[in-house]
Amino acid sequence: MKLHTEKSVYGGDCLARLDSQQTDGKSAGKKVFVPLTLPGETVEARILEDKRAFARAEIETILSASPNRIEPRCPHFGICGGCQYQHANYSTQLAIKRSILRETLDRAKVPSPAEIHTLVGSEEQSWRYRNRIRLAFIRDSTHDAQGRTQVGYRSRRSHDLVPIDECPIAAPILVECALDLASVIDSNDPRNDLTENDLTEVELFINHDNSEMLVTFFRVQGEPILRSLRFVPVAGSSRPKLERTDAQSLTYAVAGHEYRVDGGAFFQINRHLLDRFTTLVTDGLTGSLAWDLYAGVGLFARRLTQTFNMVHAVESAPASTAALQHNLAGANSHASALTTLDYLRRNREQREPRPDVIVLDPPRAGLGDEVAHLLNAIGAPQLVYVSCDPATLARDLHALTRERYRIEAIHLADMFPQTFHLETVVRLRRI
Ligand SMILES: C[S@@+](CC[C@H](N)C(=O)[O-])C[C@H]1O[C@@H](n2cnc3c(N)ncnc32)[C@H](O)[C@@H]1O
The missing domain is CATH 2.40.50.140 (Nucleic acid-binding proteins)
Incomplete structure (x- = not known):
C-alpha cells in the first residue's frame, strides 16, 4: 500500500x-x-x-x-539493528532529534526555553566514534560454509545474528581486532586458550589514544573472561606491537584528567565528543559542595573537585565503585557505593549540608518519582541533568519544574550519530 x-x-x-x-x-x-x-x-x-x-x-x-x-555508508545498514539513520544526511539527523526532543518535552508539559542548543562534532566525526562495541560470535554453516567463527550484531527485524565485516560507527581498530579474534578462536594455535564453544559474545573497549584495550568474553556459563592488551609503538613501523597484560582496567584521558576504567564499568562511548561533552556538563559550576549522583567512574566528579571545596560522588554498580574511589583518591571528595535513592534518603534523615550543585546522570530509567521528590525537598540551587532517554527525562523534568526548578538551558549532545539515541544536558535553577 x-x-x-x-x-x-x-x-x-x-x-x-x-x-x-x-x-x-x-x-x-x-x-x-x-x-x-x-x-x-x-x-x-x-x-x-x-x-x-x-x-x-x-x-x-x-x-x-x-x-x-543519502546513500548509507555501511553495507550492513538496514539488516543490522545498530543504526537507524544512515540514510539521512547529518543535518537531517540532528533536525529529527531536535524535533523529537522538543515534542517529548512539550507533550509532558515541561516549561522549557525556546532554543535547544546542540553539541555536535563535524560530519566526519559522526563516524568511527564508538570506543566500545559488543559483538556476538556466530558459528553457523548458513553464514559460513566452512563453519568458521564470525562476529555480528543483532538483526534489525529479529533476534537473529547478522555477521558483519565492518562497522563504520566504531573505531576501526575495534572491528579489526574482533575479526582477528574470530580467526584466533578457530586456530589451532596452542597459545589460544579460549575455549571455542563456550564463548557467546565479545566486548572491545579502546582508550583515548588507541594504546590500551579491554576485551571481555562472555560465555554460556560462568563469569566473563577479561583480557587486556597494550599497543606498543614500534620505531620505523606504522603497526604497533600487541602485548597482552594482566591489567583489569585501562586508562582513559578526558579533558586533562586520566580515569581508570575497570572491565564492566560504564564509560561514555563517543570518543570524538568526550572532552567537549564533559566540559559542557561541568563548565562554570563552582561553589562549596557538589554532588555527582550516578557518578560512574567519576568522569564529572573528578572535574568538579577543581571548582568545589568538596565533591560527593554516588555510584551503585560494583563494577564502577573501585575505579571511582581510585579516580577521586587524594582529591577533596568522597565516594559512596550506594544507590542514589538510599543516598538521598540518608541525607534527608541526617540533615546533611545542602549542596550548591547536583549533577545527575541516571541510566535510561531516569530518576523516578521518589528521587525527584527528594531533590525538590533538598532544593540545591542548581541541577545539571544528563539524560540518555527523552521520555524519562521529560517525566522527571515535569516533576522538578512543577515544584522548585526552572530550566535555564537545554543542550542536545549528539553522542550517538547514525542512531536514534539522543543525549540531553539540562541546566536547572531553583526558583
Ligand atoms: C549513564 S551512566 C553515567 C556515569 C557517569 N556520569 C559518566 O558519564 O561516566 C549511569 C551510571 O549510574 C549508575 N547507576 C545505575 N543505577 C543507579 C542508582 N540507582 N544509583 C546510583 N547509581 C546508579 C550506573 O552504574 C552508571 O555508572
Missing part, C-alpha cells in the same frame, strides 16, 4: 497514517510505523504487523524520496 510519512518518532521509524480507503473506512488515521524512511516521503509498503492501535510496515519501493536521503 502507498504511505506518506509525516514525521520521525523516537526509535528511528517514521509515522504514517492509513486513510479511509486503506482501512475500509474503519480506522482511518490509524498509525503506521515505517522504518528506514524520512519525513515527507511517499513509499510503497507492506504491513508486517497489524495491531488494534497501530501497525508496522516495511518499505518495498520509495515512490518519492526526501531530498535529505
Whole structure:
C-alpha cells in the first residue's frame, strides 16, 4: 500500500497514517510505523504487523524520496539493528532529534526555553566514534560454509545474528581486532586458550589514544573472561606491537584528567565528543559542595573537585565503585557505593549540608518519582541533568519544574550519530 510519512518518532521509524480507503473506512488515521524512511516521503509498503492501535510496515519501493536521503555508508545498514539513520544526511539527523526532543518535552508539559542548543562534532566525526562495541560470535554453516567463527550484531527485524565485516560507527581498530579474534578462536594455535564453544559474545573497549584495550568474553556459563592488551609503538613501523597484560582496567584521558576504567564499568562511548561533552556538563559550576549522583567512574566528579571545596560522588554498580574511589583518591571528595535513592534518603534523615550543585546522570530509567521528590525537598540551587532517554527525562523534568526548578538551558549532545539515541544536558535553577 502507498504511505506518506509525516514525521520521525523516537526509535528511528517514521509515522504514517492509513486513510479511509486503506482501512475500509474503519480506522482511518490509524498509525503506521515505517522504518528506514524520512519525513515527507511517499513509499510503497507492506504491513508486517497489524495491531488494534497501530501497525508496522516495511518499505518495498520509495515512490518519492526526501531530498535529505543519502546513500548509507555501511553495507550492513538496514539488516543490522545498530543504526537507524544512515540514510539521512547529518543535518537531517540532528533536525529529527531536535524535533523529537522538543515534542517529548512539550507533550509532558515541561516549561522549557525556546532554543535547544546542540553539541555536535563535524560530519566526519559522526563516524568511527564508538570506543566500545559488543559483538556476538556466530558459528553457523548458513553464514559460513566452512563453519568458521564470525562476529555480528543483532538483526534489525529479529533476534537473529547478522555477521558483519565492518562497522563504520566504531573505531576501526575495534572491528579489526574482533575479526582477528574470530580467526584466533578457530586456530589451532596452542597459545589460544579460549575455549571455542563456550564463548557467546565479545566486548572491545579502546582508550583515548588507541594504546590500551579491554576485551571481555562472555560465555554460556560462568563469569566473563577479561583480557587486556597494550599497543606498543614500534620505531620505523606504522603497526604497533600487541602485548597482552594482566591489567583489569585501562586508562582513559578526558579533558586533562586520566580515569581508570575497570572491565564492566560504564564509560561514555563517543570518543570524538568526550572532552567537549564533559566540559559542557561541568563548565562554570563552582561553589562549596557538589554532588555527582550516578557518578560512574567519576568522569564529572573528578572535574568538579577543581571548582568545589568538596565533591560527593554516588555510584551503585560494583563494577564502577573501585575505579571511582581510585579516580577521586587524594582529591577533596568522597565516594559512596550506594544507590542514589538510599543516598538521598540518608541525607534527608541526617540533615546533611545542602549542596550548591547536583549533577545527575541516571541510566535510561531516569530518576523516578521518589528521587525527584527528594531533590525538590533538598532544593540545591542548581541541577545539571544528563539524560540518555527523552521520555524519562521529560517525566522527571515535569516533576522538578512543577515544584522548585526552572530550566535555564537545554543542550542536545549528539553522542550517538547514525542512531536514534539522543543525549540531553539540562541546566536547572531553583526558583
Ligand atoms: C549513564 S551512566 C553515567 C556515569 C557517569 N556520569 C559518566 O558519564 O561516566 C549511569 C551510571 O549510574 C549508575 N547507576 C545505575 N543505577 C543507579 C542508582 N540507582 N544509583 C546510583 N547509581 C546508579 C550506573 O552504574 C552508571 O555508572
